[in-house]
Amino acid sequence: xxxxxxxxxxxxxxxxxxxxxxxxxxxxxxxxxxxxxxxxxxxxxxxxxxxxxxxxxxxxxxxxxxxxxxxxxxxxxxxxxxxxxxxxxxxxxxxxxxxxxxxxxxxxxxxxxxxxxxxxxxxxxxxxxxxxxxxxxxxxxxxxxxxxxxxxxxxxxxxxxxxxxxxxxxxxxxxxxxxxxxxxxxxxxxxxxxxxxxxxxxxxxxxxxxxxxxxxxxxxxxxxxxxxxxxxxxxxxxxxxxxxxxxxxx
Amino acid sequence: xxxxxxxxxxxxxxxxxxxxxxxxxxxxxxxxxxxxxxxxxxxxxxxxxxxxxxxxxxxxxxxxxxxxxxxxxxxxxxxxxxxxxxxxxxxxxxxxxxxxxxxxxxxxxxxxxxxxxxxxxxxxxxxxxxxxxxxxxxxxxxxxxxxxxxxxxxxxxxxxxxxxxxxxxxxxxxxxxxxxxxxxxxxxxxxxxxxxxxxxxxxxxxxxxxxxxxxxxxxxxxxxxxxxxxxxxxxxxxxxxxxxxxxxxxxxxxxxxxxxxxxxxxxxxxxxxxxxxxxxxxxxx
Amino acid sequence: xxxxxxxxxxxxxxxxxxxxxxxxxxxxxxxxxxxxxxxxxxxxxxxxxxxxxxxxxxxxxxxxxxxxxxxxxxxxxxxxxxxxxxxxxxxxxxxxxxxxxxxxxxxxxxxxxxxxxxxxxxxxxxxxxxxxxxxxxxxxxxxxxxxxxxxxxxxxxxxxxxxxxxxxxxxxxxxxxxxxxxxxxxxxxxxxxxxxxxxxxxxxxxxxxxxxxxxxxxxxxxxxxxxxxxxxxxxxxxxxxxxxxxxxxxxxxxxxxxx
Numbered sequence: 001x002x003x004x005x006x007x008x009x010x011x012x013x014x015x016x017x018x019x020x021x022x023x024x025x026x027x028x029x030x031x032x033x034x035x036x037x038x039x040x041x042x043x044x045x046x047x048x049x050x051x052x053x054x055x056x057x058x059x060x061x062x063x064x065x066x067x068x069x070x071x072x073x074x075x076x077x078x079x080x081x082x083x084x085x086x087x088x089x090x091x092x093x094x095x096x097x098x099x100x101x102x103x104x105x106x107x108x109x110x111x112x113x114x115x116x117x118x119x120x121x122x123x124x125x126x127x128x129x130x131x132x133x134x135x136x137x138x139x140x141x142x143x144x145x146x147x148x149x150x151x152x153x154x155x156x157x158x159x160x161x162x163x164x165x166x167x168x169x170x171x172x173x174x175x176x177x178x179x180x181x182x183x184x185x186x187x188x189x190x191x192x193x194x195x196x197x198x199x200x201x202x203x204x205x206x207x208x209x210x211x212x213x214x215x216x217x218x219x220x221x222x223x224x225x226x227x228x229x230x231x232x233x234x235x236x237x238x239x240x241x242x243x244x245x246x247x248x249x250x
Numbered sequence: 251x252x253x254x255x256x257x258x259x260x261x262x263x264x265x266x267x268x269x270x271x272x273x274x275x276x277x278x279x280x281x282x283x284x285x286x287x288x289x290x291x292x293x294x295x296x297x298x299x300x301x302x303x304x305x306x307x308x309x310x311x312x313x314x315x316x317x318x319x320x321x322x323x324x325x326x327x328x329x330x331x332x333x334x335x336x337x338x339x340x341x342x343x344x345x346x347x348x349x350x351x352x353x354x355x356x357x358x359x360x361x362x363x364x365x366x367x368x369x370x371x372x373x374x375x376x377x378x379x380x381x382x383x384x385x386x387x388x389x390x391x392x393x394x395x396x397x398x399x400x401x402x403x404x405x406x407x408x409x410x411x412x413x414x415x416x417x418x419x420x421x422x423x424x425x426x427x428x429x430x431x432x433x434x435x436x437x438x439x440x441x442x443x444x445x446x447x448x449x450x451x452x453x454x455x456x457x458x459x460x461x462x463x464x465x466x467x468x469x470x471x472x473x474x475x476x477x478x479x480x481x482x483x484x485x486x487x488x489x490x491x492x493x494x495x496x497x498x499x500x501x502x503x504x505x506x507x508x509x510x511x512x513x514x515x516x517x518x519x520x521x522x523x524x525x526x527x528x529x530x531x532x533x534x535x
Numbered sequence: 536x537x538x539x540x541x542x543x544x545x546x547x548x549x550x551x552x553x554x555x556x557x558x559x560x561x562x563x564x565x566x567x568x569x570x571x572x573x574x575x576x577x578x579x580x581x582x583x584x585x586x587x588x589x590x591x592x593x594x595x596x597x598x599x600x601x602x603x604x605x606x607x608x609x610x611x612x613x614x615x616x617x618x619x620x621x622x623x624x625x626x627x628x629x630x631x632x633x634x635x636x637x638x639x640x641x642x643x644x645x646x647x648x649x650x651x652x653x654x655x656x657x658x659x660x661x662x663x664x665x666x667x668x669x670x671x672x673x674x675x676x677x678x679x680x681x682x683x684x685x686x687x688x689x690x691x692x693x694x695x696x697x698x699x700x701x702x703x704x705x706x707x708x709x710x711x712x713x714x715x716x717x718x719x720x721x722x723x724x725x726x727x728x729x730x731x732x733x734x735x736x737x738x739x740x741x742x743x744x745x746x747x748x749x750x751x752x753x754x755x756x757x758x759x760x761x762x763x764x765x766x767x768x769x770x771x772x773x774x775x776x777x778x779x780x781x782x783x784x785x786x787x788x789x790x791x792x793x794x
Binding site: 312315316320322323356357359360362363365366367368370380381383384385387407411413416420 | 573575576577578580581582583584676715717718720721722738739743745746747748749751752754755756757760761764767768
């Protein structure tokens, strides 16, 4: 099985704003591998280093030491992102563009031809149910519509690897179901999905493997069954791994 | 107690109106600018004179089609005077080179930069002089007491643009703002004499100009002696043309008191005396 | 090139969907028409002052459009966080810099073309002549100058987070160069050391944007500048644009986007 996503002793340090602390370590020597065709859940409490890992993979920040690669290409090369799609947690798109213009813009960046672009846009707008609003500016969209635009743009190039940052955050149950369906469909077509989430119930349902990070360190990695071994479910395993102790109610 | 916003608004408007009517009389005493009947005077106060000077300079810049020293050029003021003195004179190439405020290029940047600057000394002609008029108009509006604006404007309107009606109108406006100005009267007389060939009106205006000149203080007369000289000499020529040789001699003699070239005027007096004796025939009227 | 063209296209769309350009154009048009309608001494053939005023307004408006549009590009992308989905595509930071530059420059070029066309119509209707080549030359030089300014603003926007700071500083610098640039060596000579040395140094290292101001040639009907001078000035402008864009890229490529 080929490795699509890989980090090697990935370390990221920030300059700290706290008194008497010169640097803050966000990631401590992270070693991670994601195989082609699997759905991989990246879990951890807030501040664990999930977003930092994604920022490095997407080239937003450089690592302090160690490395990361996508499809065997160093993440610092723009070409490493030719076959990926990215859905950020919050919707960050040009509000003055329409959904169609936004998709056309990103398609051009990926080098799609005119006919490929037209076909792909039609498919995606149908998938995310935005055909009726395609010619309206994004600033007039509701939050849910903006997130659906986000999903569409992450799929514009028919990516082999989809990186999703909390894809169901803020979605209603119907929206969450839609996202799960899309993830499953991608998996069925042999695509790889790498996503972070706090919805452990969903992670249990869709993921082949999971990793748990805490305080910048990789605490556990394996199939859902392997990580949950000895616990009732993934949630209880997660809480134990991150060292959370339930206190009895008064 | 709940107060209706509409009622509050009405009460405030009523209060504002009451205060305005009460304070209107006193407010006039506070601000001198508000009394000004000139828009620019009201907007800029005495600062308008700076703008007036700048617009007057713009007229000169336009006359030279952009070839004009900036404040940074060496001896800028001196160069401007040299350029002004060259108006109407045919100059040799040598003289033109001496007036070149640009001088030799100081370095390659200066040399290359001259490709994008006006480097030719030219004057507007063939009715293109009209282009300077807007700036003179603005200068007059901003500083109605700047006499040069009226005299220069009238000169170009009369002499170059063949618009004596506009020249007269402009000078009369200048007179309304500066009723004691011999300079404006001198120029107005020229309009009547040279454009309208109306010797009577020209004489009246120039005589008034001499009267205004003599009413000035000795210091003012010393500063304006060229104007005084011009008025008297013009009157002398007018009387000479009319055959009133006695009056002509009197005016030349009066001009000699203040003229920088009394010897030249003496020659004129001698010529008139010869005419009186029949030695030189009088010019036909 | 497709990526750069795509980025430029988005910048152009943004400009014509914002109101800045239309407001400035209408203001320029109204002021010019107002100036042109004033009667001086009953002479309706006076035209140079209209040209002067119109060109001054065009220069001010174009500079405002160029600076304000460009100063917002990178900071607005960072603030709105649209930079993240953009850089998650196979787009380098160099592409972003060049794409933004090209978009701002082309958008400003369109605005300039409209302004100069309006200028030609208004003045041509008064003086009944249309020296198109002279106008095109002036427009080209103006556009080349704005390329340098836009690159300068992009560089500033990498280091100054607030677009207002970048805009203010750039406008002051550009106005300073336009007004004083050609005279800096003269001013330097009258100053004591070390100011003389500093001013002389500045004179030789700064971009001489005042070369690109051909308004006098247009207003005073002085014809055209030589093709050689035009070509060299264009190359000079391209070099300075390249310098500023390179510095912008060097600053941007190492910048963390998450802080």
